[in-house]
Amino acid sequence: MAMLTVENLEVYYGVIKALxxxxxxxxxxxxxxLIGANGAGKTTILHTVxxxxxxxxxxxxxxxxxxxxxxAHKIVSMGMAHVPEGRRIFQELTxxxxxxxxxxxxxDKEEINESLEKVYQRFERLKERKSQIAGxxxxxxxxxxxxxxxxxxxxxIILMDEPSxxxxxxxxxxxxxxxxxxxxxxxxVLLVEQNAKKALSIADRxxxxxxxxxxxxGDAKELMxxxxxxxxxxxxx
Amino acid sequence: xxxxxxxRNIMVALLVIAVYAALFFLVNMKVLxxxxxxxxxxxxxxVILAVSLNLTVGFLGELNLGHGGFMSIGAYAGCLFTIYxxxxxxxxxxxxxxxxxxxxAIFGILIGIPALRLQGDYLAIVTLAFGEIVRSxxxxxxxxxxxxxxxxxxxxxxxxxxxxxAIITILIISNLVKSRHGxxxxxxxxxxxxxxxxxVNVIFHKLLAFVVAAFFAGMAGVLYGQNLGxxxxxxxxxxxxxxxxxxxxxxxxxxxxxxxxxxxxITLLPEILRGFSDYRMLxxxxxxxTMMIWNANPRFAMVKNNVYSWLHRKRGNAR
Ligand SMILES: Nc1ncnc2c1ncn2[C@@H]1O[C@H](COP(=O)(O)OP(=O)(O)OP(=O)(O)O)[C@@H](O)[C@H]1O
Ligand SMILES: [Mg+2]
Numbered sequence: 001m002a003m004l005t006v007e008n009l010e011v012y013y014g015v016i017k018a019l020x021x022x023x024x025x026x027x028x029x030x031x032x033x034l035i036g037a038n039g040a041g042k043t044t045i046l047h048t049v050x051x052x053x054x055x056x057x058x059x060x061x062x063x064x065x066x067x068x069x070x071x072a073h074k075i076v077s078m079g080m081a082h083v084p085e086g087r088r089i090f091q092e093l094t095x096x097x098x099x100x101x102x103x104x105x106x107x108d109k110e111e112i113n114e115s116l117e118k119v120y121q122r123f124e125r126l127k128e129r130k131s132q133i134a135g136x137x138x139x140x141x142x143x144x145x146x147x148x149x150x151x152x153x154x155x156x157i158i159l160m161d162e163p164s165x166x167x168x169x170x171x172x173x174x175x176x177x178x179x180x181x182x183x184x185x186x187x188x189v190l191l192v193e194q195n196a197k198k199a200l201s202i203a204d205r206x207x208x209x210x211x212x213x214x215x216x217x218g219d220a221k222e223l224m225x226x227x228x229x230x231x232x233x234x235x236x237x
Numbered sequence: 238x239x240x241x242x243x244x245r246n247i248m249v250a251l252l253v254i255a256v257y258a259a260l261f262f263l264v265n266m267k268v269l270x271x272x273x274x275x276x277x278x279x280x281x282x283x284v285i286l287a288v289s290l291n292l293t294v295g296f297l298g299e300l301n302l303g304h305g306g307f308m309s310i311g312a313y314a315g316c317l318f319t320i321y322x323x324x325x326x327x328x329x330x331x332x333x334x335x336x337x338x339x340x341x342a343i344f345g346i347l348i349g350i351p352a353l354r355l356q357g358d359y360l361a362i363v364t365l366a367f368g369e370i371v372r373s374x375x376x377x378x379x380x381x382x383x384x385x386x387x388x389x390x391x392x393x394x395x396x397x398x399x400x401x402x403a404i405i406t407i408l409i410i411s412n413l414v415k416s417r418h419g420x421x422x423x424x425x426x427x428x429x430x431x432x433x434x435x436x437v438n439v440i441f442h443k444l445l446a447f448v449v450a451a452f453f454a455g456m457a458g459v460l461y462g463q464n465l466g467x468x469x470x471x472x473x474x475x476x477x478x479x480x481x482x483x484x485x486x487x488x489x490x491x492x493x494x495x496x497x498x499x500x501x502x503i504t505l506l507p508e509i510l511r512g513f514s515d516y517r518m519l520x521x522x523x524x525x526x527t528m529m530i531w532n533a534n535p536r537f538a539m540v541k542n543n544v545y546s547w548l549h550r551k552r553g554n555a556r
Contacts, residue, residue, distance in 0.1 A: 050434055076436030088431040090424055101424050104417070105436040153436065 003028045003157060003188055004049070009058035011041075011048050018044045020212040021058070026157065031179070031189040033199040033220060035233055036209030042192040043085050045209075046159050050082045051075045063156070077105040081155035085162055085192075087146045091135030095126055098134050098145055102152030112152070119148040122178065140171040147178065157188040164195050176202055196233035200224045208233075253404055260396065272508075274396075278464045280504045281399035282457045285406045287484035287500040288493055289453035294482065295490035296414050297446040298426030299353070303364030304454050304481045306371040309473035310344055311337035311455020313381055316390045316462035330393050330463070334402070334456050341455025345448040353443040356429070360447075368478055375470040386469035387462070394463040402460060406453050411493050413449065422446045423491070476518060483521045486528045 002025040011019040018041050026032045036042050047053040049060055051072035060067040067075060076082075081102075090098050099119060103112045120127035123144045129137065134145060143163060150158055163179070164172045176198050183189050183202075193199035200206055200220045208216035208229060216223065223229050260277065263269050286304060293301045315337025319329055344367075352363040376384045413419050421442045424432035433439050462468045484503050488495030507517055 052430065052433060071438075072433045073436045073438040076434070082434040084430060084434055088428050088434075090427040090431060092427050093420075093423060097420060097423075100417075101420055101432070101435055101437070104421060104424075149435070 001028070002026065003063060004190070005059075005061045006045075006049065007059045007061075009045070009048060009060065010056045011044055011053060012056050018212055019048070022209075022212070022214055024207050024214060024217065026188060026190055028156075028188055029183075029186070030204045031183050031191060031202055033196075033203035033206040034190065034192045034209060035194075035196045035199060035206060037232070038194075039211070040209040041212045042209055043161055046082060046084075046161050046190075046192060050080060050159065073105070076153055079154075079156035081150040081153045081158045083146050083150045083158065083160040083163060086165070087142050089134045089137075089142050089145050089149065091133075093134055094131055095134050095137070095145060096130040098149050099126070099130075099152050102149035103154075105153060115152050115154060119151055122151075122181070123148050140167050140174075143167060143171070143175060144178075147175075147182075151182070151187075155187060157190065158182065159190045159192075161192045162194055163191070164193065164198065172198065196229070197224075257397075257400060260400070264396070276505065276508060277396035278394065278399045278460070280501055281396065281403040282460050282464070283481070283484065283500040283504045284403045284497050285453055285457040285460070286481045287488065287496040288403075288407055288410055289450040289457070290481050291485045291488070291491065291493060291496045292410055292414070292422075292446050292450045294485050295492065295496075296419070296426065297422050297443060298490075299443065299447065300358060300361035301364045301447070301450070302361050302475070302478050302482070303366075303368035303371075304450070305473040305475070305477035306364070306368030307341040307345065307451040307454035308458035308461065308477070309371055309375060309468075309470065310458070311341035312458030312462040312468050312473070313375060313387065314340035314455070315459030316387060316468055317380065319391060319393070319463070320387075320389060326391075326393055330398075333463070334459050337459035338452040338455040341458070342448050342452040345451030346444065349444050349447045349451075353447060354440060364478075365475070368473070368475060372470045372474055381470075382468075384470065386467050388467050390462050390466050390468065392463060392466045394460055399460050399464070402456060406456070407493065407497065410449070410453070414491075414493075418442065418445060479518075479521055479525075483524055487524055 004026040006025070007023050009019050009022040010017065022041075022045060024032075024034075034042055034045065044053065048055050049062075049067065051067065051070060051074075055068045058068070062075075062078060062080060065078065070078075090101065093101070099116060100112070103115060106112055120130075125141055126145060126148055129141070134142065137145060147160075147163065150160075160179070163175050167175065172195065179189060179191065180202050191199055191203065200223060203220040205218065206220045206223050207214050208223070216226070216229065224234070264274055264277070286308065290301060290304045293299055315333040318336050319333045322329060324332070348363055348367055349360075352360045375381045381387050414422065421432065421437040422445065424435070424437055425439055425442055429439060458473075461472075480503065484499040485496055487503070488497070488499030
């Protein structure tokens with residue numbers, strides 16, 4: 001059964017139609033990649049699914065519940081975490097405060113501490129720097145923090161918006177490695193990426209987005225061989 | 238369970254007692270003359286005002302230019318209550334404080350719900366208008382005594398009571414900002430999209446900070462009326478709101494200790510430097526502009542960041 005199903009989603013910015021009837025689904029345990037050029041509407045999709053933007057029409061169902069009328073703060077407690085584009089960590093707060101805010105919708109202190117330990121295990125650097133003001137972390141560390149913060153809500157599904165943006169090749173590989181680990185630990189992943197090659201290499205399935213419409217979808221390994229994908233997104237052929 | 242008896246809490250309690258003992262000594266040994274003794278209550282009242290305004294301006298990051306308006310609403314509500322009821326003082330006075338705070342909080346909810354839904358500087362405009370409207374309504378109403386002021390308020394407070402209320406205010410607000418809800422409030426100031434996407438109910442937390450601040454401003458107003466024995470609408474004009482804002486900005490946004498110190502200094506300074514009071518508003522303007530330029534200066538921001546992370550690291554190690 002699909003964990004997240006989006007059907008005929010339409011979203012407007014004023015009079016501009018940014019999403020022109022998007023449908024896709026994410027099944028439990030999958031890693032789904034969403035690729036597309038700048039301005040295709042990837043961020044808009046994630047913002048609408050997480051309740052930050054209103055949908056004009058269409059439906060979004062998550063674990064059997066309709067999300068289009070659910071406020072953002074409730075969606076998080078249903079088990080959906082969002083790593084927004086450009087990291088958006090809390091620059092003026094400490095690393096620890098950032099992580100605690102990731103668990104904002106949870107109440108049990110002991111369980112939160114357990115999650116904190118897990119995040120520290122995965123990102124040792126965050127532990128060393130827990131009292132540091134987050135704005136002074138390096139770009140790569142900030143991305144780690146954004147990921148760790150999202151994990152603090154113990155999500156069923158995690159939506160990531162260009163986690164590799166602006167990172168050096170070494171860090172990019174590390175981030176993708178971590179995404180795979182997160183997936184293996186049982187969290188479903190919806191991944192938006194510019195780095196199509198890397199994204200397709202770790203994804204099960206993928207959707208290709210062009211100016212607000214899905215133009216191609218299928219098995220990630222198959223899409224890697226597709227000529228149009230090669231040309232437009234992999235810089236080959 | 239959180240431990241209540243920690244080293245830090247004991248230190249704070251000792252400090253609170255020591256400061257009070259010092260005040261008690263200064264007052265009763267007649268070290269302070271009458272003039273200075275009469276300043277003690279206003280200092281405490283301004284501490285309450287500055288600490289509570291810091292919650293909205295410093296921690297939440299929304300500009301409130303009508304704190305004086307909330308103060309006056311609370312003052313009139315609480316003092317009218319004491320005039321028109323005939324209860325034993327031990328019951329009447331705390332009730333008046335709570336009524337003053339509650340009425341101010343209700344007005345906070347009424348103007349906060351529409352204004353805080355919008356992003357941008359709407360709250361500044363709305364609170365500015367609110368303060369002026371409150372003043373002109375109070376000037377024109379009969380029950381409030383109009384421009385002549387509300388007279389016949391029993392003077393039932395003194396520096397001890399103000400001191401206690403100020404300590405309670407500081408305790409409640411400093412605990413609030415350290416709590417889970419407080420983290421939510423600070424996260425809104427820092428990055429509203431991120432806090433929304435993490436499940437912080439942005440409107441609720443904005444309202445929480447704003448209304449709690451209004452509540453304490455209302456209580457401060459009651460203390461003010463009970464201390465002076467008379468209330469005049471003009472005492473709570475725009476200048477009063479700006480004066481409180483200057484305390485917050487000077488003491489540091491999001492820095493409660495700073496607010497306390499700035500409130501003490503700014504209340505006492507005009508009294509110590511006679512003749513300064515003529516230039517008070519001019520000096521406030523200069524302070525505000527200087528602080529704004531300073532804060533916008535990247536080099537200053539860097540220095541500030543370094544100091545903060547150094548402080549945090551120190552505190553982190555101590556733990
Ligand atoms: N707040 C906004 N107001 C008006 N138009 C917007 C707004 N945000 C996005 N758009 C437009 O909607 C379209 C889709 O934007 P979106 O941010 O979803 O693209 P994207 O696929 O995430 O691109 P990128 O890869 O560059 O991040 C773009 O044409 C963009 O200009
Ligand atoms: Mg985007």
